[in-house]
Amino acid sequence: MSTETGPAIEPAQMPDGVRVSGDVHVRLEHVDKIFPGRGRRGVPQAALKDVDLEIRRGEVFGIIGYSGAGKSTLLRLINGLEVPSSGQVLVGGHELTALGERGRREVRRDIGMVFQQFNLFRSRTVAGNVAYPLKVAGLGRDERERRVARLLDFVGLLDRAHDHPEQLSGGQKQRVGIARALATEPSLLLADEATSALDPETTGEVLGLLRRVNRDLGVTIVLITHELDVIRAVADRVAVLDAGRVVETGSVYDVFARPQTEAAARFIGTTLRDRPSPATLARLRATHSGRLVTVRVRDQAGFQTRLARTFLDHQVAAEIVFGGISELQDRPVGGLTFELTGPDGAVDTALAALRADGVDLIEEPE
Numbered sequence: 001m002s003t004e005t006g007p008a009i010e011p012a013q014m015p016d017g018v019r020v021s022g023d024v025h026v027r028l029e030h031v032d033k034i035f036p037g038r039g040r041r042g043v044p045q046a047a048l049k050d051v052d053l054e055i056r057r058g059e060v061f062g063i064i065g066y067s068g069a070g071k072s073t074l075l076r077l078i079n080g081l082e083v084p085s086s087g088q089v090l091v092g093g094h095e096l097t098a099l100g101e102r103g104r105r106e107v108r109r110d111i112g113m114v115f116q117q118f119n120l121f122r123s124r125t126v127a128g129n130v131a132y133p134l135k136v137a138g139l140g141r142d143e144r145e146r147r148v149a150r151l152l153d154f155v156g157l158l159d160r161a162h163d164h165p166e167q168l169s170g171g172q173k174q175r176v177g178i179a180r181a182l183a184t185e186p187s188l189l190l191a192d193e194a195t196s197a198l199d200p201e202t203t204g205e206v207l208g209l210l211r212r213v214n215r216d217l218g219v220t221i222v223l224i225t226h227e228l229d230v231i232r233a234v235a236d237r238v239a240v241l242d243a244g245r246v247v248e249t250g251s252v253y254d255v256f257a258r259p260q261t262e263a264a265a266r267f268i269g270t271t272l273r274d275r276p277s278p279a280t281l282a283r284l285r286a287t288h289s290g291r292l293v294t295v296r297v298r299d300q301a302g303f304q305t306r307l308a309r310t311f312l313d314h315q316v317a318a319e320i321v322f323g324g325i326s327e328l329q330d331r332p333v334g335g336l337t338f339e340l341t342g343p344d345g346a347v348d349t350a351l352a353a354l355r356a357d358g359v360d361l362i363e364e365p366e
């Protein structure tokens with residue numbers, strides 16, 4: 001039996017909603033964003049179409065989708081760098097389009113940004129990078145130094161304060177990026193592919209830090225990424241963007257374990273590794289002559305007893321030949337592939353009984 005391994009990153013420990021206060025931090029209502037076509041004959045690009053979204057204060061909210069789905073545009077609308085073609089964007093209750101540039105700047109002051117390529121000043125030290133937004137905000141030198149020391153301590157880089165960014169690893173650079181984003185004590189942090197330039201180990205380190213930013217400082221985090229394991233590791237809720245539309249929103253467990261739309265299922269695809277790959281299936285077929293059936297394991301109490309009893313009742317021999325169960329938001333998720341042997345009619349009746357009982361099963365194709 002092959003055993004699945006979970007993601008390299010530990011899943012979030014808190015169940016959905018525990019530390020979320022419930023009030024809305026960011027709201028998008030019927031937002032369209034159409035870019036004029038590039039060049040004289042350019043065709044206008046609808047980057048976002050009728051997007052409705054609610055991000056609660058204190059949660060980690062993930063936005064996933066293929067390249068070009070509209071993720072960056074969505075983030076730029078939230079920080080007021082783009083304005084919607086129609087619809088409304090509200091941040092902390094402020095409707096951004098109604099504010100004008102000055103008001104938007106005020107709102108932006110309460111938003112930190114973290115970027116894929118870190119965007120650090122190469123000519124400044126680590127401390128100088130973190131101090132920069134404080135200087136812009138007009139804080140005095142003593143207060144700046146106090147805050148920079150506190151932030152560098154928080155991200156574990158106090159001993160690197162006088163180094164320059166090129167002396168740091170990618171993960172350390174991103175930790176400086178996060179310290180800088182937090183310097184003005186924002187209540188909202190927007191992370192744009194914050195770990196996409198990092199290796200898996202460093203990704204875990206940065207995600208651990210983002211989780212502390214959320215839990216210890218109570219900062220709402222909006223994370224856009226195409227990396228499903230990142231969402232799985234830190235997000236409470238997630239929205240799936242497909243060609244400019246939000247096709248699904250919900251807790252990470254619900255969206256990943258029970259996608260409701262074909263588009264979300266396609267994107268989430270094999271991330272849960274709850275079915276054997278075609279290559280594994282071919283190997284299984286070579287050594288097992290019975291019918292192969294995969295049962296999706298979700299948080300259904302008593303389902304294994306029901307399985308065992310049904311197979312027994314119908315005198316079907318069931319042997320697990322592949323599978324694994326891991327955790328997502330503290331709830332079980334996975335798949336078990338059985339080789340079923342017995343008269344064809346008995347196997348069919350057992351499968352029908354299980355399906356009628358709500359068991360999610362797939363007979364693997366020959």
Ligand SMILES: Nc1ncnc2c1ncn2[C@@H]1O[C@H](COP(=O)(O)OP(=O)(O)OP(=O)(O)O)[C@@H](O)[C@H]1O
Pocket residue numbers: 035036038045046047065066067068069070071072073074226
């Ligand atoms: N300033 C712009 N002018 C014209 N078209 C744009 C502009 N910005 C984005 N687009 C288009 O809008 C669509 C969505 O782009 P966006 O960058 O938001 O997607 P994304 O999901 O962030 O993709 P990626 O992961 O590749 O960054 C794309 O078709 C893109 O070409």
